Every structure is written in C-alpha cells, then in structure tokens.
Amino acid sequence: MSKTVIILGGGMGGLFTGAFLSKEGYRVIVLEKNRTIGGGLQCFKRNGTYFETGMHILGGFTSGGSVNRICNYLGILDQLKIKDTDIEAIDSITYGEDGACYTLPRGKKAFTDYLIHLFPKEENGISQYMDALYAISQEVDLFYLRCSNNNYLAHSDEFFMPADAFIAKYVSDRKLRDILAYMSPMYGGIAGHTPTYIHALINVLYINGSSQFIDGSQQLADNLANVIKSNGGDIIVGDAVEYVEIVDRMVKRVVTKNNLSYTGDWFISDLHPSTLFSLTKDTGFPRHYMNRIKSIPNSYSAFSVYIKFKPETQPYVNHPRYFQECYGSVWKLSEFNEETFPQGFMYITPPTINQGFWANRMIVNCLMSFEPFRKWEHTSVGHRGIDYEQWKDKLKNKVLDKLEKIHPGFKSSIDTSFASTPLTIRDYFGVKEGSLYGHSCDCQNLLLSQMPIATKVKNLLLTGQNVNLHGICGVPLTAIETAEAIVGHGVILDKINNCK
Secondary structure, rough: OOEEEEOOHHHHHHHHHHHHHHHOOOOOEEEEEEOOHHHHHEEEEOEEEEEEEEOOOEEEEOOHHHHHHHHHHHHOOOOOOOEEEEOOOOOEEEOOOEEEEEEEEHHHHHHHHHHHHHHHHHHHHHHHHHHHHHHHHHHOHHHHHOOOOHHHHOOHHOOOOOOOOHHHHHHHOOOHHHHHHOHHHHOOOOOOOOOOOHHHHHHHHHHEEHHHHOOOHHHHHHHHHHHHHHOOOOOEEOEEEEEEEEEOOOOEEEEEOOOEOOOEEEEEEEEOOOHHHHHOOOOOOOOOHHHHHOOOOOOOOEEEEEEEEOOOOOOOOOOOOOEEEEOOOOHHOOOOOOOOOOOEEEEOOOOOOOOOEOEEEEEEEEEEOOOHHHHOOOOOOOOOOOOHHHHHHHHHHHHHHHHHHHHHOOOHHHHEEEOHHHOOOOHHHHHHOOOOOEEEEEEEHHHHHOOEOOOOOOOOOOOOOOOOHHHHHOOOHHHHHHHHHHHHHOOOHHHHHHHO
C-alpha cells in the first residue's frame, strides 16, 4: 500500500483496472458519479423486473476465452452466473425482404460449413474468408493474452483495410456479404471506414462462443468492486468528480461535487475524453492535444425498448436475434428515417436463474445516431418535455409494430414496455452523444482515431472503451495495458497465463 491510484469513473474499464492494480498492492480509490457502479454493466429495476443497460451478450467467457481467464485470475469466475448460448445457434438473422432466417452455429468449422451449405457457389471464398478472419485476429497478441510490443507497421495489408471491402474481396453474393457483416452493429461498423481488424476480433470472439449473464450484468461490476475492496481499496459512489487540478503537467488532486479532495500517485480516467477535458477547465492539456482528441468522431448510439411479458406468453430463446428489413443495409442501420424506422434491430430474452421454457422480459436495441435528438441535447433526465416523451413513445410503438409483424400475436404478450434514447445513454453513462462504443476507429485516418493510454499529463492514464477496443473483451484487455503502464510491461499478463 505504498502508492495510491485514484480512478475517475466506476465503469467496466475503471473497475477492471482497479482490480488489477489492487492485486498488485496499490491502494485504489474509485470515484463514481452514479449511485450504482458499472457503467454499461449497470442494471435497473422497473415494474418488478431487472433490465440490463448495455452488456447484453458476452464473448470470451467460454472455456479458454480471454475474459474467462482474466476473471479466473481475479478470483471471481466462480461467482459469476453465466449461461452459454446454444451450440447450434449463437445468433439468428431474419430478413423482411424474403423472410429467410439464418441460424448461425458456434465454432469456426460449423460456422463455415453452415454458410457453404447455403451458398455452395461461394465455397472457396467462404473458406478463404474464414481463414483470413482468424489469421488477422492472431496478429493482435493481446487478444490471446500474449505479451508483445505491437507495431502497426508489422501487420498485414488486410489488417487495416475497410471491413466491407475485406468481405467483398472474398465473396460476391450480396446476401452472403450482408450476413457476414451482421455483427457490424456490435462494433459501430461504418462501411469504408471501420478497419478489418476490429471486424475480425469481434467476429472471432463470438463465433468461438457467446454467453449471457443470468439475472443481469451488475454482478460483474459488484464482483470487481469486491476485489478492490478486499485488497484495501474504496469505491465512492454518488459523488461526481467536478475538478481535476493539474500543475506542471501533473495531477495534483481531484475535487468532487461534495467538495472532497483526493490526492494520489497515479490518476486513471475511465471517462470520455471530452468529459475529462471539461473537468480540467481546459488548463491542464495543450490546446492542440485537446482539439485533436475532440475531433475524433464518436460511434453511433441506440434507441432501446424494454418489455416485460405477461406470464407464460413468450418462449425463452437462448441466443440474440437480429432483424433486418432488407439485404445490403447492415452498414446503414444507424441512419434515421422516421418513415421507415426501424430498418433493423437486435432483440434478446435475457435468462433468469432456473430459466425455463418461458421468457419474462425482452430488450430490443435499434441503432441510431444522436442527431434525431439534437433538439433536446440541453435537457436532463426527467425534464425533457412532453414533446420528447410523445415522440419517444411513437418510436417505441413502431418497434413493437415491427415485432408484431415478425411474430404475429407478439403485442398481446406485453405486460409493460418503455424506451430509452441516445440522451438516456449520454446522461447515465456520461458519454458524448450517447456513443455506444466510444470513439469511432477510421482506417482512412488511423492516426486521428488512435487514443493512447498515456496522456500529456505525466501521472494521468486512460482506460475504458475509448482506448483500443470496446466491449466485454476489449475493455478488460485495455485495462491490462493501463495497469501495466504502472506496474511494468507483461507483469499482469504473466500472472494471468500462469494462473491455474
């Protein structure tokens, strides 16, 4: 306990980073503005039913997966209630255009064989595509918990090419191209801009096996907090950081809303960079550095519908389901048109303890940019006005109407339903424009979209989804890099790999 680390933000990145450092003997203090920790891991209760806010489907938790091994090292794996999706169905995709439904199996071979059976003329292209996909994932050592000094110049030509161009390089069938890109909503994919390595890592992660939390994702946040507290750390909730005092390129202290002051040897921000800059009163960083970071585009957001079912009316389905109105639109689902909304969405029935035949709830996520809600951007939760509530309800009903069309009789099974918007995500998670996946990585300008862990302030580091990769796998991997910037390169990875 010779050194203290202050972590700004109790999201998944802050909690994983704090857990790693606390196991290394650092005194960790996490400062979280909300009364509930976890960021996208948070759950909330409405009408007697718990709903997840962001972490709906998991990759890397199956045996041998990177997150599985990380949680085993932290000593929390056995405390997590997790249900793997069906081997024969990690996902299903239904298209309104022709009514076709594709049910995708787990594992590289099964996934490949399934697509070849449906598209026999594309057999060579499918096989070559899958081999290339997995080969690209192998170029990222950290993805496999291998220690390295990654050099961008050492990667293959395909590594940085646009993901849609990578798919088109191997297959010509328009339907198959769309199916191979169905996970693009899971990583903020944009045609012509999202690099192939992100597409490869996310696809390999989930093809290898996906899972869901039983009774919600809050359990991961709570268990990470217990690691920190059991090693002498503290989790302070409901007291937002309001000022970061920086003197001579060093953080001197942070001051919270309750006028409490915290000092430490290291400071780590799990906040969106724009939020962090606002806390420094624009005096702690060089102007050109802040302008560059602020100019990085943010990924799109989502409009979500939460549904509680009447008892024994909707069957439980043990995998995410995707709907898309037509082929060829998977890269455009965030583009909003009120007349045609929604053009596609993901919907899931999260499992409960002792899950039986019937589902008790459903979450529907529709990609959406922040722009349709720009007129309310200066409002706060509960104070947006009747016009906002009426429009939100109108959009919710359009989603329910589409579900009724896909599953006739669906609406009669609904007990209650409500919705959240990009503004909800922005205000609860403190992310600019309600961005789901942090900064948008652009292969057309990689230098602009790269967010390093180190900052222009010597004792201030970054963690979370705005650095490297987002999501249930990317954020813990980034947390390792952030923690190792303090404890030493490879120190934590070695311990994870040697943990039995």
